[in-house]
Amino acid sequence: MKKIHIALLVLIAGAIGVLLTFLKTASTYDTIDTAIAKPGKFVHLMARLDKSQPVEYDAIKNPNYLTFTAIDTLGKSVKVVYHNAKPDNFEISERLVLKGKYQDGKFECKDIQTKCPSKYKEEMKITDKNTPGTSIANPEPTNSAEKKY
């Protein structure tokens, strides 16, 4: 066997090894129930903001503290603590991907990904369709804004 073939095999084996270890360290997408079932484990929680519950955030007191209640599609809810600034479009976000772990009765969140209609205009159109009675939501604010100037 040529030396270069040996090198080839070793490197390919290395690459496969790396990918397998990656799968081992990978986390999972979870609902609130399954996240609570494995406390202390880092998960991606798929949920949305429960707007009937208070959102606590005061940038003056502490810009790095946000708590709120998240609710998932199964109707289960959990209190979430996030030690960072409130993300953009947090309130209007339709879906939140909360990365963190469940601990001591609350979800300690390390990172929040918001899924907003604003970043995804195509999705906005779909929401318009789902809300009966809304007229074209998009041009209206612009027109009123234009009148202002």
Add this chain to the structure above:
Amino acid sequence: MDYIGEHLLPGQLGHFFIVLSLVASLVATFCYFRSTQSKIDDESARWKKLARYAFITEVVSVLAIFSILFYIIHNHLFEYHYAWKHSSRSLEFKYMLACFWEGQEGSFLLWSFWHCILGLILIKSSKKWEAPVMTVVSFAQFALATMIAGIYIFNWKMGTNPFILLRDSGVFDNAPALHLNLDVNQPLRPDYMSSIKDGNDLNPLLQNYWMVIHPPVLFLGFASTIVPFAFALAGLWKRIYGEWTKPALPWGLFSAAVLGVGIMMGAMWAYESLTFGGYWAWDPVENASLVPWLVLISGIHTLLIYKHSGHSLRATHLFFILAFGFVLYSTFLTRSGILGESSVHAFTDLGMNFQLLSFLLVFVLPALLLFFRRYKEIPTIQKEENTSSREFWMFIGSLVFFLSAIVIIGKTSLPVFNKIFGTKIAPPEDAEYAYNSIQVYVAIILALLTAVTQYLKYKETGRGYFWKKILTPTILAVILSGLLFAFATINYTKKGPVFLGSIWMAVICSIYTIVANASYIWLGIKGSLRLSGGSIAHVGFGMVLLGILISSSNKEVISNNIGGIPAPLGEGEDPRENLTLVKDVNMDMGKYTITYLGDSAHPKKQLSYYRIHFKSKDGKEEFTLMPNSFVNYKGNEGLMSNPDARHYWNHDVFTYITSISNPDSEQDTAAFRHANLKPGDSLFYSNGFLILQELKRKDSLPVEIFGPGGSLYEAPIKIFSKSGSVYSVTSRLAVAKGEMMSLPDTITSESLVLRLQKVNPDNSIELGVKESNAVMKYITLKAYKFPYINLLWFGVAITAIGIIISMIRRIQLNRLKGSGS
């Protein structure tokens, strides 16, 4: 029905040219194919001529589509969905191009446009390779034309058409106001256009000058990967092995330079306009564009091996096929919506997944099939590479590059994996570290190989020669690394000593690469600029690595929250990286004292600029940064922030707004609480305490204002805040014409309102105290320090220059040989 105010002609022309482009590209593909297959020279030439006419028709059509769509956007013809969705009247001219390629349709058009330009050059320059190479290019043009066709074939929609009218796009389906009798089942009102005054505007995050220039460059990079691919395929197809590498090499180099620069322009855009705090986040979209580049670089190196030693032709074929394959795969990943959760900036699903997947498979499967069928025919050299030869180590380097690309794309493809196998695997806790922890070793190996390999000769290197040549640069690199080790630190300790050690190792190897390759320009090729392309590119590559390593590992958050009240913290290290600035109040941040001075608004958009004054504590410099933010833009609650940075030669101070005081909540809901105080008494409030100094009464007052017996009380109050600040106010109460009047005093920075309400007979006062956030204007910001970021940008430029020098030399060599034979 006729509608008032519509301009239908551009759209009709557009539709016509789309169909023409579809037909012309198909005809061109067919004719080039026949020309390639034909054994008779005459016949082949006739087909070729026909094919050229077809391709030129295709070029004209694409240019026409391009111009018409731009005309529609430029003239604000909002009856067209594309203009309505992506542009607005307030959009500056420079961003009209940016909004042109914001949508899928426009970016496909851009890609198609570059294929046209490349195709024309290929027709002019590639001589006997024209027919097979252009078959591939024309077919790609056909595939791209289907993406914007928007034609229904038995209920299945092929592509999305950029010329679709707003009223046909389904946007009005739930807008009764625009229909007759306010009923959505009725037709539209003929004058519906009078209600469509403006479009949706370009996504604010894309309103950045990099978005004008980055997509065209990136797409030129993507588009040009088809050329080496087509040459490799042409070689297999015509069974003329190896010869195709000559014309393919300059194309490969061109593609590598342009794609590399395009990717890094995207990184600059991310750095300057996104707020994830950096230029690279291993986001799937970034990875998907990086991977073809890595594979392309592998291909270029194996091609050079083949040129000089006859080895590695098979690998070159594979790499060029896969480089283009990964371009198509990344197209699929980023446009199909499959990335969903895992990417911040992917396109949304337009229901074209099947088509995108076909686009990938229709090129990659036949190419790979042809490659494996011809595999045995591709010439190789049986003799083993000598381990002292340049080709041996170059091959190892190419392989490491390629495998690192495979690892990156493997990790990025997690959502695809989930989709196929129904699993629910998510990226790990620290997704960036998952990449960094591996790629740092790739960097070490590659930097080392890049440093050393140029000093090896092809075929075989004498020991004496090698050591003699490499001695000086090695000593130099050791000295430099030693100096760096002694005088600089790398602060990235959060991942433990092993990773820190790896970073150091990679830093040293990058320095070695820079020094060794720079020296080689004199030691190896005697300072000849013409020959030094490779070395210059390698120096640039070393600088890129060094810039990445230092700027990322010494990146520092300087906006640590020290002003606010510490909140109850969870276990572990929680990010406390945002700092709140109250208007006009100085705050400490790193070596600066910073003050929020106020904001100013954009005249046309809901865009605010925040003036933040920086003053270094040693008093040596002062400057103002103006990060901006779209506030509640187009009815979207919240902020979309664009950072601002202060550039120094050796670091950047980078800041952006994370939250602002809500202008809507300015209604004051807090109430006064009352306290009785005597002079010298103190009173606590939530953020400190205050002391009533004394109470003064003034009697000799003008009677015409105060009436008889009027009086004025003055109560000087000192306020001691927790933060150490001391404020003095004087509250006043006037008794005039039998009425008591007092004005509240506001201490903005303490969100404190005081009012002297009553003076009691026993010389005590009743003081009203109110604490309210509404009195404060504040912003919360995040600030980073990025050291040596310029090294990265500079390195990218040097790499590109080096590659271009090589490319020019290769073109010249090809010309010389061409005229000689």
